Amino acid sequence: MKEWFNLQAIYVMWLREMKRYVRARSRIIGSLGMPFFFLIFLGTGFKNFRSPNLPSSVDYLNFVAPGIMAIVLQLGSMFGGMSILWDRQFGFLKEIMVTPVSRVAIVLGRTMGGITTAVLQCILFFCVALLAGLKLPGLSGVLNCLLFMILIACAFVNMGLVIASLMRDMQGFSIIMNFVMVPIFLLSGALFPLQELPRWAQSLCYINPLFYGVDGLRSSLIGISVFPVTVDYIVLLIFCCSMVILGAFLFSYLDVD
Amino acid sequence: MDAITTNNLTKTFDTLTAVDQVSLSIAKGELFGLLGPNGAGKTTIIKMLSTLLSPTAGTAFVWGHDILHERDAVRRSIGMVFQDPAVDDQLTGRENLDFHARMYGMQKAVRKNRMQEVLALVGLEDKADILLKNYSGGMKRRLEIARGLMHYPNVLFLDEPTLGLDPQTRHHIWEYIRNLNEKQQVTIILTTHYMEEADALCSRIAIIDYGKIRAVDTPAALKNSIGNDLLHIKASDLDRLAVALERQPWVQGVTRYDSYIYAGARHGEEKIPLTVNLAQSLGIQVTSISIRKPTLEDVFLHYTGKTIREEDVSNMDRIRASMRRNRGGGHP
Numbered sequence: 001m002k003e004w005f006n007l008q009a010i011y012v013m014w015l016r017e018m019k020r021y022v023r024a025r026s027r028i029i030g031s032l033g034m035p036f037f038f039l040i041f042l043g044t045g046f047k048n049f050r051s052p053n054l055p056s057s058v059d060y061l062n063f064v065a066p067g068i069m070a071i072v073l074q075l076g077s078m079f080g081g082m083s084i085l086w087d088r089q090f091g092f093l094k095e096i097m098v099t100p101v102s103r104v105a106i107v108l109g110r111t112m113g114g115i116t117t118a119v120l121q122c123i124l125f126f127c128v129a130l131l132a133g134l135k136l137p138g139l140s141g142v143l144n145c146l147l148f149m150i151l152i153a154c155a156f157v158n159m160g161l162v163i164a165s166l167m168r169d170m171q172g173f174s175i176i177m178n179f180v181m182v183p184i185f186l187l188s189g190a191l192f193p194l195q196e197l198p199r200w201a202q203s204l205c206y207i208n209p210l211f212y213g214v215d216g217l218r219s220s221l222i223g224i225s226v227f228p229v230t231v232d233y234i235v236l237l238i239f240c241c242s243m244v245i246l247g248a249f250l251f252s253y254l255d256v257d
Numbered sequence: 258m259d260a261i262t263t264n265n266l267t268k269t270f271d272t273l274t275a276v277d278q279v280s281l282s283i284a285k286g287e288l289f290g291l292l293g294p295n296g297a298g299k300t301t302i303i304k305m306l307s308t309l310l311s312p313t314a315g316t317a318f319v320w321g322h323d324i325l326h327e328r329d330a331v332r333r334s335i336g337m338v339f340q341d342p343a344v345d346d347q348l349t350g351r352e353n354l355d356f357h358a359r360m361y362g363m364q365k366a367v368r369k370n371r372m373q374e375v376l377a378l379v380g381l382e383d384k385a386d387i388l389l390k391n392y393s394g395g396m397k398r399r400l401e402i403a404r405g406l407m408h409y410p411n412v413l414f415l416d417e418p419t420l421g422l423d424p425q426t427r428h429h430i431w432e433y434i435r436n437l438n439e440k441q442q443v444t445i446i447l448t449t450h451y452m453e454e455a456d457a458l459c460s461r462i463a464i465i466d467y468g469k470i471r472a473v474d475t476p477a478a479l480k481n482s483i484g485n486d487l488l489h490i491k492a493s494d495l496d497r498l499a500v501a502l503e504r505q506p507w508v509q510g511v512t513r514y515d516s517y518i519y520a521g522a523r524h525g526e527e528k529i530p531l532t533v534n535l536a537q538s539l540g541i542q543v544t545s546i547s548i549r550k551p552t553l554e555d556v557f558l559h560y561t562g563k564t565i566r567e568e569d570v571s572n573m574d575r576i577r578a579s580m581r582r583n584r585g586g587g588h589p
Contacts, residue, residue, distance in 0.1 A: 012359035020347045091343035095404075098307055099360040100332035 006105040013096075013109025014116065017080075021117045028121070031076065035068045035125050039132055042191065053193035058222055065129040066145075066217040067190025069122050070152060074185055074210055076121045077153040080114030081160020081247075085170050103252035107161065111244065114157030119149050137221050144220035144229065151236045152213040158243035165250040188214045194226070209239040258321050260285045260412050260444040261306065265315035268301050268468075275301040277468035278315065283446060283461075285411075288438040290459030291448040292557070298468035299448035300340060303414050306446075307337050320411045333361070336405030336443075340416040342397050346390040350381060350400050353389060354407055361408040375403035378441075379433055395426035402433060406443070413437065415447040419454060431458055452553040462553075464560050471560040480551045483559045484509040484521020487551045488528060491517045493542040501535055512559050519555060 021028070043061035050056075054063060087093040096106060130136060137145070163176055187194075187201065188210035194202055205211045216232035219225035225232070261283040268276040276298040283289045291299040304310040306319055308328045317324045320334040344353050351372065358368040376382045379399035389397065398418065405413050418434065419427040435458065437443050449455050455462050456476050463473045472479060492498050499513045502520050507528060509521035522528045525548040536543045 006362070008359050008362055012356055016345065016348065016352075016356055019352065020345075023347055090346065091339060091341045092345050093343075094309065094339055095337075095343040095357070096360070098309060098332060098335075098337050099357070100329040101360050 005108075006101050009099075009101040009105045010109040010112060013106065014112040017110075017113025017117060021120070028124070031072075031121060032125060032128065035072045036128055038068050038071075039065060039129055043132065051193055051196060053195040055224055058224060061133050062135060062222050063218075064191060065132075065134045066221045067188070067214050069125060069129070069149070070188060070190050070210055070214045070217055071185045072122045072125050073118050073149055073152045073213070074156050075181060076118035077114050077156040078160040078163075078181060080117055081110070081157040081162075082164045082173070082176075084110065084161065085164045085167060085173075089169065097254075104248050107158075107244070107248045107251050110161065111154060111157050111247075114160070115150060115153040118153040118157070119146075122149050122153075135222070137223075141220045141223075145217055148213060148216040148220060148232070148236070151233075151240055152210070155209055155213075155236060155240040155243050158240070158247040161247040162243060162250055165247070165254050184208060184210050187211070189226070190214045209236060212236050258285075259283060260287065261317065261319050261446065263302075263306075263315065263317040266302065266305060266312050266317050267314040268298075268305060268310065269313045275468050276305070276312075279468070279470055281463060281470065281473065283444070285444055286438075286442060288434070288445045288447070288458055288460045290455040290462040291446065291465055292450070292452070292455040292462050292553070293448075293465035294450050297465045299465055300416055301468075303416050303446070303448060307335055307414060308332055333408070334411045336408065336410035336413040338398075338401045338405045338413070338415045338418060340420060342401065344389050344397055344401060347388065349386050349388055350376070350392070351385040353400065354404055357404045357407050363408060371407060371409070375406050378406070378437070379403045395422050395429070398422065398426075398430060399433065402430075402437075406437065406441070410443070412444045412446065415445060417448055417450070419449075419451065427454075434458060452557065456553045464557060466561040472556070476553060479553065479556045482509075483551050483556055484525075485523045485550075486521070486525025486528075486548050487555055488520045488522060488525055488532060489517055489547045489549065490520060490532060491544040491546075492536055493544070494539075497539060498536055498541050501539055502532070505531070505535070507531070510559060512555075512562070514558070519558070521551065
C-alpha cells in the first residue's frame with residue numbers, strides 16, 4: 001500500500017508535462033490570445049457599464065480581469081485533464097498503465113502537471129492584465145489569489161480527468177466544450193455581476209464551483225465579493241477533493257484500449 | 258519454474274470469445290512465438306499476461322507471479338513493446354527512456370548506465386537526443402524495444418514487432434531480437450502473423466486461431482508433423498481422391514483446398530506413381546502433381562483449414578463487429 005504515493009513517478013509525470021508545455025511555445029502564446037482580447041475589448045467596450053451591483057470605485061476592466069483569470073484557469077486545466085485522451089489516442093497511456101505505478105500516483109502526477117501549466121498560464125495573463133490597467137493588490141491579496149488559482153486548477157484538472165475517463169475518444173469534445181465548459185464560465189459571474197441574471201439562472205451560479213473561484217479571486221484582487229472568502233475556500237476545497245477522489249476512482253477502472 | 262504458465266486462460270467480450278481456454282507453458286530463455294491471423298487473440302493473451310486486461314476465466318503465472326493477485330510483481334518482471342507506437346513524440350529518445358526508468362523507480366546512476374547499454378543494443382546512441390517526432394518508424398520501434406528492456410525485465414513481450422516496417426528494417430529488428438534472446442538471456446514472447454518471422458526467429462511456436470491453440474512445437478517439428486514432403490495434386494475429382502488418399506498408410510494428413518489437394522508424405526517422389534495409380538483405379542484424371550518441402554504456411558493451413566491471408570479478412574470483420582458493439586458500452 002505504501003507504494004501508492006510514489007514520489008518519483010509523480011515527479012516524472014509532472015516533468016513530462018513541463019517539458020511538453022515549454023516546447024509548445026505557440027500553444028502558450030495562442031491560448032493567451034482569447035483572454036487578452038476579452039480583457040482589452042470587453043474592458044474598453046464596457047468601460048461605461050454601470051450597475052448597482054458594481055461599486056462605483058471599480059471600473060469594468062478591474063472587475064472583469066479576475067473573472068477572465070478564472071476562465072483561463074478553468075479552460076487550461078480542463079484541457080490539461082482531458083489530454084489523457086490524446087495519450088490514449090497516441091498509445092502513450094498504455095506505456096503508463098503497464099508500469100508498476102499505482103493509479104492514484106498516476107492521477108496525482110497528472111494533476112500536478114495540469115495545475116502547474118494552468119497556473120503558469122494564468123500568471124502570464126495576470127502580468128498582461130497588469131499592463132492593461134489592473135491594479136496590483138497587496139501581498140496578502142497576491143497570496144490569496146495564488147491559493148485560489150491552485151484550488152481552481154486542481155478542481156478542473158480532475159474534472160477534465162473525470163470527463164476524459166468517461167469518454168472513448170476526442171469525438172465528444174465539442175459537446176463538452178460547448179455544453180460544459182462555456183456554460184460554466186458564463187454562469188460564474190466572471191464577465192458580469194450575477195445579480196443581473198434572472199433568479200433561476202442565479203441559482204445555477206450558486207451550484208457552479210467556478211463561481212466560488214471567481215468570487216475568491218475577485219475578493220483577493222479588488223476586494224469585492226458576494227460571499228466571505230472563507231466560504232469560497234470551503235466550497236472550492238470540497239469540490240476539489242470530490243473531483244480528485246472521483247478522478248482517481250474512475251481512472252483505476254479505465255480500460256486502456 | 259517456467260517463465261510463463263497459463264491455465265485455461267479465457268477472455269470473452271460480450272458474445273465474442275477472444276481467447277478460449279489457452280493453456281501454455283513457456284520455459285525460461287525461450288523465444289516463443291504466438292502465430293495467428295489478426296484477431297486470433299494473440300494481443301488479448303499478451304494484454305492479460307501484462308495485467309492490462311483481466312481474464313474472464315482461468316489463471317496465469319508470469320515469472321512465478323499470479324497475474325490476478327500480484328499485478329505489481331508481474332509488471333516489474335516484464336517489458337512490453339506494443340503493437341502500435343506508445344511513445345511521447347514531444348520528448349527525445351533519452352527522455353522517453355528516462356521517463357520509463359523513473360516510473361520503475363530506478364536510481365540515477367543505474368538509470369544512466371542502463372540507458373547507454375540499451376541504446377547501444379539497438380544502435381540509437383547518436384539519435385538519443387532527437388525528438389521522437391523526427392524518428393522513422395523503424396527507429397521508434399527500436400527505441401521501444403530498448404525501453405522495454407530498460408528495467409531489466411525477465412520476460413519481454415513483443416506484439417507484432419515488425420508490423421508495417423520495410424523488409425530491410427524488419428531484418429535488422431530480427432537481429433536485435435535474436436541478440437537479446439541469446440546474449441542478454443531475456444525470455445521473449447512475440448506475436449506475429451508473418452510466417453517467415455515466426456520461422457526465422459522462434460524456438461517454439463503456438464499456432465492460434467479463433468482464440469484457441471491449435472498446435473505448439475518447434476518450427477521444424479511442426480513442419481515434419483505434416484510430412485517431410487508435400488504433394489500438390491490437381492485432379493478431376495478432388496473430393497473422392499482426398500477420401501481415398503486419407504486411407505493410404507503412407508499419407509500423413511490431407512488438406513483439401515479450392516482446386517487442389519495437399520498430401521504429406523515421406524520420400525514424396527516415390528509417392529507420385531502411387532497417387533497416379535490410385536487415381537486411375539478410381540477413374541479420376543490427375544492433371545498435375547508437384548512436390549515441395551512444407552512451409553509454416555502449410556502447417557497453418559493444415560491445422561486451421563485456411564491460409565492466414567483469407568483468415569485476415571473474416572477475423573478483422575469479426576473484430577470490427579465486436580468493436581461496434583462495444584463502442585456504446587462505457588465501462589465494464
